[in-house]
Amino acid sequence: MLELYKNNQLSDHLPHISEEELSDEQVLKEITSLKKELEDQLVILGHHYQQDDIISFADITGDSLQLSREAAKLSKKYIIFCGVHFMAETADMLSSDEQVVILPDLRAGCSMADMANKNEIDKAWNFLTTHTQDKIVPITYINCTADLKAFVGNHDGSICTSSNAKKVISWALEKGEKLLFFPDQHLGRNTCFELGIALEDMVVYNPMMKDGGLTPEQVKKAKVILWYGYCSVHQGFNKEQIQAIKKSSPETTIIVHPECSFDVFHNADMAGSTSFIIDTIKKAPAGSKFAVGTEINLVNRLAQEFPDKSITSLSPYQCLCTTMYRIRPRWLLESLRCIKKNSPLNVIKVDPETTRLSLKALDNMFKI
Ligand code: 13P
Ligand code: SF4
Numbered sequence: 001m002l003e004l005y006k007n008n009q010l011s012d013h014l015p016h017i018s019e020e021e022l023s024d025e026q027v028l029k030e031i032t033s034l035k036k037e038l039e040d041q042l043v044i045l046g047h048h049y050q051q052d053d054i055i056s057f058a059d060i061t062g063d064s065l066q067l068s069r070e071a072a073k074l075s076k077k078y079i080i081f082c083g084v085h086f087m088a089e090t091a092d093m094l095s096s097d098e099q100v101v102i103l104p105d106l107r108a109g110c111s112m113a114d115m116a117n118k119n120e121i122d123k124a125w126n127f128l129t130t131h132t133q134d135k136i137v138p139i140t141y142i143n144c145t146a147d148l149k150a151f152v153g154n155h156d157g158s159i160c161t162s163s164n165a166k167k168v169i170s171w172a173l174e175k176g177e178k179l180l181f182f183p184d185q186h187l188g189r190n191t192c193f194e195l196g197i198a199l200e201d202m203v204v205y206n207p208m209m210k211d212g213g214l215t216p217e218q219v220k221k222a223k224v225i226l227w228y229g230y231c232s233v234h235q236g237f238n239k240e241q242i243q244a245i246k247k248s249s250p251e252t253t254i255i256v257h258p259e260c261s262f263d264v265f266h267n268a269d270m271a272g273s274t275s276f277i278i279d280t281i282k283k284a285p286a287g288s289k290f291a292v293g294t295e296i297n298l299v300n301r302l303a304q305e306f307p308d309k310s311i312t313s314l315s316p317y318q319c320l321c322t323t324m325y326r327i328r329p330r331w332l333l334e335s336l337r338c339i340k341k342n343s344p345l346n347v348i349k350v351d352p353e354t355t356r357l358s359l360k361a362l363d364n365m366f367k368i
Pocket of ligand 1: 062063064110143161162163231273274
């Protein structure tokens with residue numbers, strides 16, 4: 001996270017509108033009026049994992065793929081991204097030079113994205129390409145920093161999201177003999193398994209170990225090399241929770257995000273991106289029961305939206321994305337006030353060369 005501060009030259013001024021200055025109610029009121037006043041030049045994007053008070057101000061809500069697509073089409077000058085840092089970077093790269101992307105709180109990072117950095121990826125690539133003649137195609141999950149997207153663009157790979165990982169991985173395996181997938185080992189493993197690749201043909205590269213913990217023989221033999229990264233939120237679900245629900249309520253459908261571990265993915269009834277989860281629950285008949293393995297804000301919102309269905313979290317513990325959670329109305333208000341003063345705060349700007357290479361990788365994804 002420190003890196004994030006350095007990269008963005010975070011000013012020592014952290015926006016903070018105190019409770020003494022404004023009550024929660026006044027904050028919401030001022031957001032409503034500033035949003036109206038600035039509507040010609042402003043769009044607010046909200047990822048599905050944001051809290052309700054933020055979602056209520058979002059002009060567009062969606063999963064990573066939808067939001068990156070929408071970001072590419074936008075014409076408004078200011079894009080306030082209520083999500084995490086890598087999403088705002090993607091929006092900046094896909095928008096025009098005149099547009100300004102703002103992340104209301106720069107501390108909103110993604111612990112999974114932080115599990116792979118450019119030095120580690122370069123080191124891994126050197127090691128892997130030294131020990132195999134096979135063509136390796138790199139694929140990165142969109143949850144990563146812009147310089148990793150650029151690495152993939154520079155090596156003719158593609159980006160993927162949780163909703164198109166299957167298509168992107170199939171494309172990669174037609175292009176080359178091996179796949180390097182980062183940073184989320186679970187999305188990589190679950191998707192490759194669905195595509196018929198055996199678990200024995202996948203190995204994990206752990207950047208904290210010498211040579212990633214792999215021998216040259218393992219590299220030669222493997223079809224898929226998975227980076228040792230994971231989402232701490234989705235790692236909170238386990239097979240025992242599924243078994244307990246299956247026992248107490250066999251009619252409940254277990255639906256999970258593919259960032260969950262293989263055990264969870266394999267034992268669930270259904271798996272897919274946040275949009276897939278929402279659509280499935282929306283379309284289900286009244287009286288349906290779901291136990292959902294994804295971030296708690298989305299699960300709670302679905303439960304409120306569909307009171308005729310039983311929607312609970314798969315985990316008895318709060319599976320909360322603490323970094324998404326940092327985007328609070330007070331920060332959103334500060335962003336709006338700064339736009340009004342014509343001095344936007346917490347602007348996310350990716351350098352031109354990183355953008356050029358990342359766009360190659362993003363273009364590949366859009367084409368696939
Ligand atoms: P999607 O929005 O693509 O389903 O991903 C979930 C997630 O963890 C975003 O960080
Ligand atoms: Fe990152 Fe997981 Fe939070 Fe998504 S839910 S932003 S992958 S930590």
